[in-house]
Amino acid sequence: MQLVLEKRAERSNTIALISPLIAIGLTIVTMVILFAILGKNPLLALDAYFIAPLTDGYSLQEIAVKATPLVMIAIGLSLCYLANAWNIGAEGQFLIGAVAGSWIAVKTQGTDAGAWVLPAMLLLAAAAGALYALIPAICKVRFGASEILTSLMLVYVADLFLDYLVRGPWRDPHGFNFPTTAEFDPVATVPLLIDGGRLHLGSIIALLVVAAAAILLGRTIKGFEIRMVGAAPRAARFGGFNANQLVILTFAVSGALAGLAGIIEVAGPVGHLQPGISPGYGFTAIIVAFLGRLNPIGILIAGLFLALTFIGGEQAQIAMKIPLDVTKVFQGILLFYVLACDSLILYRFRLVFPNRQVARGTG
Amino acid sequence: MELVEAIILSVLAASTPLLIAATGELVTERSGVLNLGVEGMMIMGAACGFAGAWLTGSILIGALCGIAAGTLMSLVFALMALGLAVNQVATGLALTILGIGLSGLIGAGFVGERITPAAHLYIPGLTDIPLIGHVPFGEDAFVYLSLALIVGVWWFLYRTRPGLILRACGDNHVSAHALGYPVLRIRTLAAMFGGACAGLAGAYLPLAYTPFFIPGMTAGRGWIALALVVFSSWRPGRLVVGAYLFGAVTILQLHAQGWGVGIPSQFMSALPYLATVIVLVLLSRARTGGSTAPAALGTVFVPDR
Amino acid sequence: MRLDHISFELKGGEILGIAGVAGNGQDEMFAALSGERLSKDPGTVVIEGIAAGHLSITGRRKLGAAFVPEERLGHGTAPRMKLSENALLTGHAASGMVRHGFIDTAATLETVDKATETFDVRKAKRDPEAASLSGGNLQKFIVGREILRNPAVLVVNQPTWGVDAGAAAVIRQALLDLAAAGAAVLVTSQDLDELVEITDRIAVMFHGRLSVPLPTREATREKLGLLMGGSSLEPKEAAHAAGA
Numbered sequence: 001m002q003l004v005l006e007k008r009a010e011r012s013n014t015i016a017l018i019s020p021l022i023a024i025g026l027t028i029v030t031m032v033i034l035f036a037i038l039g040k041n042p043l044l045a046l047d048a049y050f051i052a053p054l055t056d057g058y059s060l061q062e063i064a065v066k067a068t069p070l071v072m073i074a075i076g077l078s079l080c081y082l083a084n085a086w087n088i089g090a091e092g093q094f095l096i097g098a099v100a101g102s103w104i105a106v107k108t109q110g111t112d113a114g115a116w117v118l119p120a121m122l123l124l125a126a127a128a129g130a131l132y133a134l135i136p137a138i139c140k141v142r143f144g145a146s147e148i149l150t151s152l153m154l155v156y157v158a159d160l161f162l163d164y165l166v167r168g169p170w171r172d173p174h175g176f177n178f179p180t181t182a183e184f185d186p187v188a189t190v191p192l193l194i195d196g197g198r199l200h201l202g203s204i205i206a207l208l209v210v211a212a213a214a215i216l217l218g219r220t221i222k223g224f225e226i227r228m229v230g231a232a233p234r235a236a237r238f239g240g241f242n243a244n245q246l247v248i249l250t251f252a253v254s255g256a257l258a259g260l261a262g263i264i265e266v267a268g269p270v271g272h273l274q275p276g277i278s279p280g281y282g283f284t285a286i287i288v289a290f291l292g293r294l295n296p297i298g299i300l301i302a303g304l305f306l307a308l309t310f311i312g313g314e315q316a317q318i319a320m321k322i323p324l325d326v327t328k329v330f331q332g333i334l335l336f337y338v339l340a341c342d343s344l345i346l347y348r349f350r351l352v353f354p355n356r357q358v359a360r361g362t363g
Numbered sequence: 364m365e366l367v368e369a370i371i372l373s374v375l376a377a378s379t380p381l382l383i384a385a386t387g388e389l390v391t392e393r394s395g396v397l398n399l400g401v402e403g404m405m406i407m408g409a410a411c412g413f414a415g416a417w418l419t420g421s422i423l424i425g426a427l428c429g430i431a432a433g434t435l436m437s438l439v440f441a442l443m444a445l446g447l448a449v450n451q452v453a454t455g456l457a458l459t460i461l462g463i464g465l466s467g468l469i470g471a472g473f474v475g476e477r478i479t480p481a482a483h484l485y486i487p488g489l490t491d492i493p494l495i496g497h498v499p500f501g502e503d504a505f506v507y508l509s510l511a512l513i514v515g516v517w518w519f520l521y522r523t524r525p526g527l528i529l530r531a532c533g534d535n536h537v538s539a540h541a542l543g544y545p546v547l548r549i550r551t552l553a554a555m556f557g558g559a560c561a562g563l564a565g566a567y568l569p570l571a572y573t574p575f576f577i578p579g580m581t582a583g584r585g586w587i588a589l590a591l592v593v594f595s596s597w598r599p600g601r602l603v604v605g606a607y608l609f610g611a612v613t614i615l616q617l618h619a620q621g622w623g624v625g626i627p628s629q630f631m632s633a634l635p636y637l638a639t640v641i642v643l644v645l646l647s648r649a650r651t652g653g654s655t656a657p658a659a660l661g662t663v664f665v666p667d668r
Numbered sequence: 669m670r671l672d673h674i675s676f677e678l679k680g681g682e683i684l685g686i687a688g689v690a691g692n693g694q695d696e697m698f699a700a701l702s703g704e705r706l707s708k709d710p711g712t713v714v715i716e717g718i719a720a721g722h723l724s725i726t727g728r729r730k731l732g733a734a735f736v737p738e739e740r741l742g743h744g745t746a747p748r749m750k751l752s753e754n755a756l757l758t759g760h761a762a763s764g765m766v767r768h769g770f771i772d773t774a775a776t777l778e779t780v781d782k783a784t785e786t787f788d789v790r791k792a793k794r795d796p797e798a799a800s801l802s803g804g805n806l807q808k809f810i811v812g813r814e815i816l817r818n819p820a821v822l823v824v825n826q827p828t829w830g831v832d833a834g835a836a837a838v839i840r841q842a843l844l845d846l847a848a849a850g851a852a853v854l855v856t857s858q859d860l861d862e863l864v865e866i867t868d869r870i871a872v873m874f875h876g877r878l879s880v881p882l883p884t885r886e887a888t889r890e891k892l893g894l895l896m897g898g899s900s901l902e903p904k905e906a907a908h909a910a911g912a
Contacts, residue, residue, distance in 0.1 A: 157636050221756075238757070
C-alpha cells in the first residue's frame with residue numbers, strides 16, 4: 001500500500017478557498033508544540049501573538065503600519081511570480097528606494113523647500129527601485145542570467161551602499177556618531193492620518209495599489225498576458241505574448257512598488273535613514289504573496305496577518321520573553337504549509353496497492 | 364612572502380565552505396532538483412554544528428550535527444518539492460526563510476560563546492617548509508575533506524552506474540521513469556546529499572573559520588554556492604576553480620580594506636556579490652548556443668500510474 | 669529538422685493537405701507559418717497579398733490568418749485557464765474582445781457559447797477549464813474558436829489527432845464549410861484517409877522538403893507512400909509565398 005499524488009482533472013475551488021486557512025491552522029498547531037518545547041504556556045503565547053494586538057487601538061494602527069510595506073512589496077512580487085519571473089531581491093529594491101528618496105530629504109534639509117519635497121521623494125524612490133530591479137531583469141532577458149541569484153546578490157549590495165551613506169556622507173553631524181541621517185523635515189515626512197496616531201498616508205497608497213493590481217489582473221489584457229505567460233508559456237507565445245517583455249515589466253513594477261514602500265517606511269514611521277530600516281520586509285513579502293495566493297485581495301489579508309505576527313512577536317517578547325526569532329520560524333513554517341496545501345488544489349492523494357497497479361496499466 | 368602564504372591559506376579557508384556547499388548542490392541539481400534553500404540549510408548547519416561542538420567539546424560531533432541539520436532540512440524540502448510536487452523555487456525560498464529563523468532560535472543561547480577551532484594538520488618537517496609547507500600540509504580536516512568530496516563526486520557522476528542514472532534523471536525524468544528507475548527516490552537521495560553538504564559547509568564556519576556563532580553568519584554564502592554551480596556548468600572540475608577564484612576575491616577585498624586603499628570598506632565588501640552578478644552575466648552570455656544545465660532542472664515530476 | 673526550399677501557394681476556397689510521417693519538418697513549418705518562428709525576410713510568408721514573414725503571430729492574425737497547433741493542452745490552450753480565457757488567447761488581437769486594454773468578459777463568454785453551439789462542444793458547465801474537457805471536445809472548441817474569427821487562411825496541424833470519431837467528423841465538416849465559404853485551408857495530417865476525404869491537393873513532407881502537390885483525385889496511396897519514403901522529390905527553387 002502506498003500513498004501517491006495524482007493530478008486532478010480540474011483545480012479544486014473548495015480547496016483553493018480553504019487552503020490558506022488550513023495552512024494557518026497547521027502552523028498554529030506547530031507553534032503550540034514549539035512554545036511547549038521552549039517552556040512557554042502555549043495558550044498565553046497564542047494570546048500574545050494573535051489576540052492581544054487586536055484588542056487595543058495602538059496595536060491595530062501598528063498592524064496597518066507594518067502591513068503597508070508588506071502589501072505593497074507583495075503586490076509587485078505577485079505580478080513577477082504570476083509571470084514566472086523570480087524577483088527575490090525586493091529587499092534590495094526597498095533599500096535603494098529608501099536611499100534615493102532620502103537623497104532629496106537630506107539635500108533639502110533645513111532649506112525652505114516647499115510641499116514638492118515629499119511627492120518628489122516618492123517618485124524618485126519608485127524610479128530608483130524600478131531601475132534597480134531592471135538590472136536582474138535585463139541580465140535575464142539579454143544574457144539569460146538567473147534572475148533569482150542576481151536579484152538576491154543585489155540585496156547585499158544595496159544594504160552595504162545604505163550602510164556606507166549613513167556612516168559616511170549623510171551622517172547626521174549632531175547624531176553622536178550614530179549611523180543615521182538627521183530627522184527629516186516635516187515637508188519630507190509622510191503625513192499621519194490621525195493626529196498623534198501611527199497610521200499614515202502610506203496605508204492609503206497601499207490600498208490604492210491593491211485596487212490597481214486587482215483591476216490590472218482581473219480586467220486588462222496586460223494582466224491576462226502576465227497570468228498566461230506564467231501559466232502556460234508555450235500557449236502564451238502562441239497567443240502572441242512576449243515573455244521577455246513581461247519579465248521587464250513585472251520586475252520594473254515590483255521594483256517601483258518596493259522602492260516606494262522603502263521611502264514611505266523611512267519618511268513615515270522611521271523618520272530618518274539608518275541601517276536596519278527593514279526587518280526583512282522584502283523577504284516576508286514573499287510569504288505574503290504566496291499566502292495571499294498571488295491575488296491582490298488575498299495579499300491584503302495576508303499582509304495584515306503577517307503584520308499581526310510581527311506585532312504579536314514583539315509583544316510576546318516583552319510579555320513572555322519569547323525570542324523574536326520565533327516570529328521568523330512562524331513565518332517560514334507558514335510558507336511551507338501554504339505551499340503544501342496549495343499543492344492539493346491541483347493534486348490529490350490516493351492510496352495505491354502495488355499488486356493491482358499492474359492490472360490497471362497506464363493511460 | 365609570509366603574507367603571500369597567509370593569503371593563500373585564508374583563500375583556502377574562505378573557499379572551503381563554498382566548495383562543500385556547491386558540491387552538494389551540484390549533485391542535487393544534476394538529478395534535476397533545484398534546491399534554492401542552500402543558505403537556509405547552511406545557516407542551520409552552522410547553528411547546530413556550533414551547538415554540538417560547544418556542548419560536547421568535539422569538532423567531529425559538531426560537524427556531524429551540522430550534517431544532520433542540513434540533511435533534515437533537505438528532507439523537508441524533498442517532502443514538499445518531490446512528495447507534494449510544490450514549485451521548487453518557492454520551496455527553496457521557504458527553506459531559507461525557515462532556516463534563518465530556526466537557526467536564530469537554536470543559536471541564540473550560544474551567541475558570545477567560543478570554542479577551540481578545528482585543529483590544523485601538522486607534520487613535523489613537511490609543514491615547516493617555508494612558503495610551500497603550510498598550504499598542502501597545514502590545513503584543517505575540512506579543507507582536505509572538501510577536496511576528497513569533489514573528487515568523489517566527479518568519480519561517482521562520471522565513472523559509476525548510479526551516477527549515470529542520477530544524471531539521466533536530471534536530463535529527462537520521463538524516460539528515466541520509463542526505463543524503470545525510481546526518479547523520485549533518486550532525487551530525494553540527491554537532495555539529501557546536497558543538504559548534508561550544505562550543513563557541513565555551514566558547520567565549517569563556526570567550527571573552523573571563526574570560532575563562534577553569530578546569527579546570519581553565512582552572509583549569502585549559500586546563494587553564492589548556487590551561483591558557483593551555474594558558473595561550473597554543472598561540472599565538478601570547474602566548480603573547484605570557481606570556488607577558489609571566489610574565495611580569492613573575498614580575501615583580497617578584505618586585505619585591500621586592511622591596506623587602507625582609499626575606497627570605502629562597504630564598497631569592497633560588496634565586491635563578492637557584484638562579482639557574482641557579473642560572472643553570471645558573462646557566463647550566460649558566453650553560453651547563448653544552448654544551456655548546459657540539466658534539462659529537467661527544477662521541473663515538477665509526478666509519475667503516471 | 670531544417671526546412672529546405674519549401675514553397676507553395678494556397679488559394680481561397682481550397683484545402684491543401686500536407687502528408688508525411690511526423691518529425692519531417694511539419695512542426696517547423698507550422699512555426700514558420702504562424703510566426704512563432706520569425707523570418708528576417710518579409711517575403712517568406714505572404715498573406716492576402718501582404719508580405720508577413722517578419723510579422724508576429726498577432727500581426728498575421730490581424731491579416732486574417734488563423735492557426736490550430738497540434739498540441740491541444742499547453743500550446744493551443746492554457747490547460748488551467750477557462751475556455752473564455754482561452755478564447756481571448758487568440759482572439760485578443762482582432763475580435764472586439766479588448767477595448768482600450770480592458771477585457772470585455774461578455775464578448776469572451778459569447779465566443780465560448782457560440783463555439784459550443786456551432787461545433788457541439790460538450791462540457792459540464794458554461795466556462796470550465798480547458799484541461800477538464802475531453803480531447804475531442806477541446807479540439808472542437810479550438811477549431812471553432814479560430815473559425816468563428818472568419819479567417820481568410822487557416823493553418824491546422826493534426827486536426828483530429830487522438831479525437832473520437834464523432835468529433836473528428838464535426839471538425840472535418842467545419843474545415844470543408846470554411847473552404848466552401850472562400851477561405852484557404854492548410855491541413856497537415858498523418859491520417860491519409862482524412863486528407864483524401866477533405867483536401868483538394870496533397871503534398872508530402874520528407875526531411876524538411878515538400879513535394880509538388882498532387883490533385884487529391886490522382887493521389888493514390890502508392891504514390892503518396894513513395895513520396896513519404898523520400899523518393900522522386902523535386903526540390904523547388906524559390907523559397908517564398910503562401911497566399912490566399
